[in-house]
Amino acid sequence: VGRCFGDLKNRLFVFLGKFSFKFRSCLSLFIEMDRSTSAKGGRSKVPNESVHVIVRCRPISQKEKAEKNEIVTTIYPNRGVVEIASSENKENRKVFTYDAVYDHNANQKTVYTEVVRPLVTSVLDGFNGCIFAYGQTGTGKTYTMEGTPSSEEQMGIIPRTFEQIWSHIDRTRNSNFLVEVSYLEIYMEELRDLLQPGTKSLELREKEKVGVVVPNLHSVCCKSAEDMLRVMVQGNKNRTVGFTNMNEHSSRSHAIFIIKIEMCDVETNIIKVGKLNLIDLAGSERQSKTGATADRLKEASKINLALSSLGNVISALAEDSPHVPYRDSKLTRLLQDSLGGNSKTIMVANIGPSVLNYNETLTTLRYASRAKKIQNKPIKNEDPQDAKLKEYQEEIQRLKNLLAQRHTTERVSSAMSTSRLKKPRKQRSEITVEDIEGDTCEEEEPQFVKEDAKTKEELEREKKTTAELASSSVS
Numbered sequence: 001v002g003r004c005f006g007d008l009k010n011r012l013f014v015f016l017g018k019f020s021f022k023f024r025s026c027l028s029l030f031i032e033m034d035r036s037t038s039a040k041g042g043r044s045k046v047p048n049e050s051v052h053v054i055v056r057c058r059p060i061s062q063k064e065k066a067e068k069n070e071i072v073t074t075i076y077p078n079r080g081v082v083e084i085a086s087s088e089n090k091e092n093r094k095v096f097t098y099d100a101v102y103d104h105n106a107n108q109k110t111v112y113t114e115v116v117r118p119l120v121t122s123v124l125d126g127f128n129g130c131i132f133a134y135g136q137t138g139t140g141k142t143y144t145m146e147g148t149p150s151s152e153e154q155m156g157i158i159p160r161t162f163e164q165i166w167s168h169i170d171r172t173r174n175s176n177f178l179v180e181v182s183y184l185e186i187y188m189e190e191l192r193d194l195l196q197p198g199t200k201s202l203e204l205r206e207k208e209k210v211g212v213v214v215p216n217l218h219s220v221c222c223k224s225a226e227d228m229l230r231v232m233v234q235g236n237k238n239r240t241v242g243f244t245n246m247n248e249h250s251s252r253s254h255a256i257f258i259i260k261i262e263m264c265d266v267e268t269n270i271i272k273v274g275k276l277n278l279i280d281l282a283g284s285e286r287q288s289k290t291g292a293t294a295d296r297l298k299e300a301s302k303i304n305l306a307l308s309s310l311g312n313v314i315s316a317l318a319e320d321s322p323h324v325p326y327r328d329s330k331l332t333r334l335l336q337d338s339l340g341g342n343s344k345t346i347m348v349a350n351i352g353p354s355v356l357n358y359n360e361t362l363t364t365l366r367y368a369s370r371a372k373k374i375q376n377k378p379i380k381n382e383d384p385q386d387a388k389l390k391e392y393q394e395e396i397q398r399l400k401n402l403l404a405q406r407h408t409t410e411r412v413s414s415a416m417s418t419s420r421l422k423k424p425r426k427q428r429s430e431i432t433v434e435d436i437e438g439d440t441c442e443e444e445e446p447q448f449v450k451e452d453a454k455t456k457e458e459l460e461r462e463k464k465t466t467a468e469l470a471s472s473s474v475s
């Protein structure tokens, strides 16, 4: 009995020990969670959302086919799994799982509908969104992000977002929208405005409650999907592209297409702002493979530097490290909110199927796996102080008040100056699609300015008739 009791007592101690260990670790987990949420600005009630990671494998190229390169990646779209086999040892297979994976059979429309459409819907509800394509050079980042915009089948993510945005605007009643786009590239660690080439390089600034901003970056107000497409095409003409052994039209810079949508519900007067960053990164590359020389070599080292800092940020966030090295490159500073901040983010990891790409593919798959662990805290941007629609609405109200005031004083005196009736000043950063295409066409006046001008005209006409009547009755 004594031995039995002793045994029971020992088991009880082991159990209590385990329990107290679990209790302690739970407690420290809660304390840790609380610490990390309060460290991120007290947004503890906002639910976390992981970065969505998808992998897309391009078809085998003509060159790879001709060289009879072995295929080492197997894609299982139904299970979200990518398997990669080492060419030396077929048994040595590495398996990775993602939110979605696509093989060479997946067309542009499928990728958009399944992955991007829900994110753009959120942006149209006032969230920040970011989609970035990452991968070795020549694996299809530009094909995925842009594709061939003139072809219904081949158009990529960016032109498809234009269509979704404008079909939403056309369908929505009782709301006003303001859509603006900007386009910039990071080339050799310098920020360049792709819509105003030749201007001096841009700076990054940290703005309280807003995050990292690019002052003096031009934005173009768009009134249709076609407008947005024209801006994209124009910006692409200014993007730095070069030839490498791996890709005839290799992007030598990281390009960021920014869409800002302000929307105001006319009944509630609530303004929401959605911002979408669409990023086509330059490819990671081995200088020996790309055959880089001189300028290409300098570019490549800067590209690789920015990409390795992106890798470090991803690793730090995935490991919940107390220090995240966002400040190490312009790219990571610009992506600060998209990785670990206020944004819904999708990473598209592009890979190639052949044995030639084995090492790079493995690196990309590992990066992508780590990125899955990144937690963001997306919050709806409602009633921001710097919304332009708000500024315009206040201007409309001011004009209306002015007209009402004028209407009453008109009868007493006709000397009131009309010079105070100004249309809203054109912002320095506001240019039109025509401006960037070299057309000097003046910007079409917003509807409310036209309406106010109409009222003013009517008022003038009324004034003239009254004066005529008065003069005829005197005579």
Ligand SMILES: Nc1ncnc2c1ncn2[C@@H]1O[C@H](COP(=O)(O)OP(=O)(O)OP(=O)(O)O)[C@@H](O)[C@H]1O
Pocket: 057, 058, 059, 104, 135, 136, 137, 138, 139, 140, 141, 142, 143, 144, 247, 249, 250, 251, 252, 281, 282, 283, 284, 350
């Ligand atoms: N899913 C795909 N289906 C058909 N063709 C593709 C696909 N992905 C890529 N390609 C083709 O592969 C080539 C290289 O693609 P792309 O230029 O998009 O690569 P990239 O990753 O942007 O390269 P870089 O980093 O050098 O700019 C192009 O000719 C492109 O049309």
